[in-house]
Amino acid sequence: SDPRHSGGNIYINRNLSRGIGLQFCKHLLEKQSTIAVVATSRDPENVHRLHNLAQVYPGRISVVKIDVTKGNDIKDAAEKVKDKFGSLDLLINCAAILHPSRKGETNLGGWYSYHMSKAALNMATKNLSIEMGRGRDKVACVALHPGTVETDLSVPYRQNVSKEKLFSAAYSVQCLMNVIDGLSLHKTGRFLAWDGSELTW
Structure with missing residues (x-):
C-alpha cells in the first residue's frame, strides 16, 4: 500500500459548510478515529464551522479550495489529495441549491429546473458507474x-412534511x-434511499 495512506481511510467530502455536508464531516471524525477527511469549499477561509471542527480534531481535516x-480547481485539488495521501477511499459529493421562489410549484408538477437537474444527476451517476466499473x-x-x-435548504418547503x-x-x-458501508460493485449505478x-430512475 502507499506509505502516505497507512494511517487509515481517506474520505473527501465536497461542500461541507453546513447541513448534510458538514454532518458527514462530523460523523466520519467522531465514529472513525483513524480516518482523515479532505473537506472542500469554494471559500475555505470563511467556513467557520469547519475551523471549529479542526480544533476538536487537530490534524485530521485537510481543507482544499475547489470551485x-x-x-x-478540480485538477489542482486532485493533485493536492494525491500528493498528500496517495489514494482515496470514498468521495461524497454533497451539494445542492434550491431556488427560494415557490413560483411554478403545483400539485401537478412544477419545480422544473430542480427536477431536471436531479434527472441529469442520476444520468451522470449511471454513466460514471459504467466508466468507473x-x-x-x-x-x-x-x-x-x-x-x-x-x-437551511429545506426551511421554506417542509411545513407539510410529517x-x-x-x-x-x-x-x-x-x-x-x-448504506455506503454496505455498498458493493453489485449495487453500482443504482439510486438508493x-x-x-x-x-x-
Whole structure:
C-alpha cells in the first residue's frame, strides 16, 4: 500500500459548510478515529464551522479550495489529495441549491429546473458507474436520497412534511453511511434511499 495512506481511510467530502455536508464531516471524525477527511469549499477561509471542527480534531481535516465550475480547481485539488495521501477511499459529493421562489410549484408538477437537474444527476451517476466499473481498480458509484432533512435548504418547503418523515442531519447521515458501508460493485449505478431501498430512475 502507499506509505502516505497507512494511517487509515481517506474520505473527501465536497461542500461541507453546513447541513448534510458538514454532518458527514462530523460523523466520519467522531465514529472513525483513524480516518482523515479532505473537506472542500469554494471559500475555505470563511467556513467557520469547519475551523471549529479542526480544533476538536487537530490534524485530521485537510481543507482544499475547489470551485467545481472551474477545471483548474478540480485538477489542482486532485493533485493536492494525491500528493498528500496517495489514494482515496470514498468521495461524497454533497451539494445542492434550491431556488427560494415557490413560483411554478403545483400539485401537478412544477419545480422544473430542480427536477431536471436531479434527472441529469442520476444520468451522470449511471454513466460514471459504467466508466468507473472498467479496468482493474473498479469503483462503485451510486446516487443517494437522504430523505427530507432539517437544514437551511429545506426551511421554506417542509411545513407539510410529517414529523416522522422530517429527519435531523445526524439521523440522515447515519442512515446514508449505513448504506455506503454496505455498498458493493453489485449495487453500482443504482439510486438508493436513506433506508437502503432502491428507487426507480
